[in-house]
Amino acid sequence: MMIYLNNTPLDEVLGGFLKELGDYRFNSIETISVIDGLDRVLAENIFAKRSVPHYHSSAMDGYQVRAEDTKTANIDNPIFLSMEKIKYCDTGEPIEPQFDSVIKIEDVHKRDNGIEIIGGATKWQNIRPIGEDITAHDLLFTTGRKLQPMDIAALIASGIYQIKVFKKPKVAIIPTGDEIIPWNKEPMIGEIPDSNSQLFANMVKKWGGEPTVYPITPDNFDLLEKVVKNAWEENDLILVNAGSSAGSEDYTSKVINHLGKVYYHGVAIKPGKPAIFGKIGKKPVIGVPGYPVSAFVVMEELVKKVFLYLKGEKVPERKKVEGKLTKPVNSDLKFQEYVRVKVGKIGKEYVITPLARGAALMSTVTQGDGFLIIPQNSEGYRAGEMVQVELFTEKDFDNTFVSIGSHDLALDILATHLAPKFNLSSAHVGSLGGIMAVKKGETHFAGIHLLDPQTGQYNISYVKKYLKGTGAVLIHLAKRTQGLMVAKGNPLNIKSIKDLKGRTIANRQKGAGTRVLLDYLMEKENIKPEEVEGYTREFFTHLAVAQEVKSGRADAAMGIYAATKGMDLHFVPLYQESYDLIVSPEFYYSPNFKSILEVLSSEKFRREVEELGGYNLDKSGEIIFVEGEKN
Numbered sequence: 001m002m003i004y005l006n007n008t009p010l011d012e013v014l015g016g017f018l019k020e021l022g023d024y025r026f027n028s029i030e031t032i033s034v035i036d037g038l039d040r041v042l043a044e045n046i047f048a049k050r051s052v053p054h055y056h057s058s059a060m061d062g063y064q065v066r067a068e069d070t071k072t073a074n075i076d077n078p079i080f081l082s083m084e085k086i087k088y089c090d091t092g093e094p095i096e097p098q099f100d101s102v103i104k105i106e107d108v109h110k111r112d113n114g115i116e117i118i119g120g121a122t123k124w125q126n127i128r129p130i131g132e133d134i135t136a137h138d139l140l141f142t143t144g145r146k147l148q149p150m151d152i153a154a155l156i157a158s159g160i161y162q163i164k165v166f167k168k169p170k171v172a173i174i175p176t177g178d179e180i181i182p183w184n185k186e187p188m189i190g191e192i193p194d195s196n197s198q199l200f201a202n203m204v205k206k207w208g209g210e211p212t213v214y215p216i217t218p219d220n221f222d223l224l225e226k227v228v229k230n231a232w233e234e235n236d237l238i239l240v241n242a243g244s245s246a247g248s249e250d251y252t253s254k255v256i257n258h259l260g261k262v263y264y265h266g267v268a269i270k271p272g273k274p275a276i277f278g279k280i281g282k283k284p285v286i287g288v289p290g291y292p293v294s295a296f297v298v299m300e301e302l303v304k305k306v307f308l309y310l311k312g313e314k315v316p317e318r319k320k321v322e323g324k325l326t327k328p329v330n331s332d333l334k335f336q337e338y339v340r341v342k343v344g345k346i347g348k349e350y351v352i353t354p355l356a357r358g359a360a361l362m363s364t365v366t367q368g369d370g371f372l373i374i375p376q377n378s379e380g381y382r383a384g385e386m387v388q389v390e391l392f393t394e395k396d397f398d399n400t401f402v403s404i405g406s407h408d409l410a411l412d413i414l415a416t417h418l419a420p421k422f423n424l425s426s427a428h429v430g431s432l433g434g435i436m437a438v439k440k441g442e443t444h445f446a447g448i449h450l451l452d453p454q455t456g457q458y459n460i461s462y463v464k465k466y467l468k469g470t471g472a473v474l475i476h477l478a479k480r481t482q483g484l485m486v487a488k489g490n491p492l493n494i495k496s497i498k499d500l501k502g503r504t505i506a507n508r509q510k511g512a513g514t515r516v517l518l519d520y521l522m523e524k525e526n527i528k529p530e531e532v533e534g535y536t537r538e539f540f541t542h543l544a545v546a547q548e549v550k551s552g553r554a555d556a557a558m559g560i561y562a563a564t565k566g567m568d569l570h571f572v573p574l575y576q577e578s579y580d581l582i583v584s585p586e587f588y589y590s591p592n593f594k595s596i597l598e599v600l601s602s603e604k605f606r607r608e609v610e611e612l613g614g615y616n617l618d619k620s621g622e623i624i625f626v627e628g629e630k631n
């Protein structure tokens with residue numbers, strides 16, 4: 001198998017490829033009705049055919065008069081004008097040739113057979129003369145104008161009904177892969193619904209193109225070649241999705257090379273490195289990697305730029321914000337990396353939290369706000385460094401609450417109650433991580449559930465210990481039942497912590513409240529970590545450990561009852577814990593926090609959470625403890 005994948009820097013690929021495209025441009029023209037012109041780009045200069053208004057018209061409801069007749073009127077010498085010397089008109093009505101002025105209706109006294117006025121009118125007052133707005137033969141728009149709603153209104157008013165615009169460039173989208181199935185078919189194991197084609201189609205539409213999604217093509221050279229040939233004839237730009245990397249079934253570059261030429265295969269970006277740039281005849285054919293985020297990055301950073309260049313448009317710059325990085329980000333020196341991040345605004349400062357790096361993780365784009373772009377040859381950034389983020393969302397950060405800490409399903413339900421007025425942006429780092437985030441001013445609040453083994457009490461001693469000097473308000477959210485998740489029917493008869501000896505568990509990460517609880521209970525029963533298989537394998541959520549038990553890879557896992565629901569697992573209740581929110585004092589006293597408190601104490605919210613099972617929210621929203629503020 002021949003593997004050929006270079007690692008060319010992005011700018012070099014883009015610059016070089018545009019050069020290879022020579023004089024090829026998307027410049028076909030079509031004539032359309034002006035009413036279909038929204039967001040279309042004019043391919044002609046347009047001059048008005050008609051003046052607006054096209055007759056002298058009244059600007060007010062009132063009486064048309066001759067200014068001459070009104071000259072001597074004043075408050076002491078009112079003038080009476082008989083019906084022959086005036087004419088009533090509404091706003092917009094034509095001015096008759098014998099008149100040259102309009103007096104507003106509220107400035108006249110109606111008398112029998114005429115009006116009385118107490119002030120003179122000046123010539124052309126309250127009249128919109130011909131061409132006041134647009135004059136016939138005025139230049140309205142030049143080639144290249146992207147038509148907006150008022151543009152279309154002005155064109156119609158000035159007598160333009162047909163316009164010449166650039167044709168929407170046609171973009172072929174060819175999904176490939178034996179495992180890919182139509183987007184609306186329920187997938188079996190090993191099958192992947194074609195979600196990328198819709199990602200591409202909608203991006204192309206946003207850029208002003210006309211996408212066509214071709215049928216899914218299996219991994220087969222001849223079939224792919226046939227579809228590419230076909231698409232090449234019918235389109236201006238061809239995108240082949242997947243089959244771009246080094247695997248033996250990756251035919252995209254072979255097909256392009258057979259029909260035309262590949263100029264670049266492999267870009268020094270991550271994700272997105274196996275992208276392919278080639279040409280068949282004069283038309284560009286681009287191989288976009290299969291992983292959704294790799295695909296998104298290649299579409300945003302390369303395909304969009306090629307597309308808009310060929311369309312003769314500038315690439316709009318992304319909005320940028322600068323903020324403090326909450327976690328270190330390491331980067332491979334070989335690539336320019338696109339790390340998806342969440343952005344939060346705490347007080348006046350932005351905080352930037354990096355998300356997971358996997359190229360398959362669409363959720364890092366849907367949950368993320370922007371890219372932290374780490375240049376090639378950079379090792380990355382340290383926690384606390386100020387970094388710049390290029391935004392891909394339009395979120396209102398002033399109405400986004402940041403929650404960094406332990407995850408609980410109640411937070412998801414809280415988010416549904418806060419929407420659409422407020423967003424809740426959560427990151428799950430465990431209880432201790434949450435406390436540290438509050439301490440460093442990186443979050444508005446943190447969910448925690450930390451047992452103090454000495455006192456048997458939850459959370460308070462940790463707040464006292466770690467947030468002394470910082471200040472914090474501890475608000476109760478829920479009592480929830482922790483226990484052991486085991487297989488349906490409890491075949492191993494696991495009834496208490498003691499029964500974990502010699503069994504395999506799925507454990508939570510250090511710093512997680514559930515881990516602290518397990519350690520506490522194990523110590524009480526004198527069980528050493530070495531006596532429990534899997535103790536060192538860490539998972540970050542309740543659902544993740546539940547999944548391990550469900551799959552049979554683990555015999556048991558400590559977690560909350562609600563996570564077992566829907567998974568058909570057995571639950572052995574062991575402990576009632578208190579899941580609370582630590583709120584920074586600044587946020588606690590801000591008006592926005594009231595909205596959270598309102599939800600916490602609402603019946604509807606409490607009921608919805610309790611319905612998950614294993615929860616009691618009788619006291620949610622109550623203050624448990626206040627740690628003094630900074631002085």
Ligand SMILES: Nc1nc2c(c(=O)[nH]1)N[C@H]1C(S)=C(S)[C@@H](COP(=O)(O)OP(=O)(O)OC[C@H]3O[C@@H](n4cnc5c(N)ncnc54)[C@H](O)[C@@H]3O)O[C@H]1N2
Pocket residue numbers: 175176177179180192193194195196197241242243244245246247250271272273274288289290291292294359
């Ligand atoms: N041995 C190597 N394997 C891989 C390499 C490598 O260098 N050596 N590169 C990896 C990188 S990086 C990427 S990115 C991917 C690129 O893969 P391909 O473009 O060849 O695409 P596939 O392997 O066919 O699929 C990858 C992944 O994407 C899913 N996919 C594909 N099409 C769609 C679609 N239309 N909708 C949704 N999802 C789609 C596909 O099912 C796979 O899961 O290769 C790595 N491997």
Ligand code: MOO
Pocket residue numbers: 269270271272273274289291293294295359
């Ligand atoms: O380039 Mo791949 O897209 O790194 O994941």
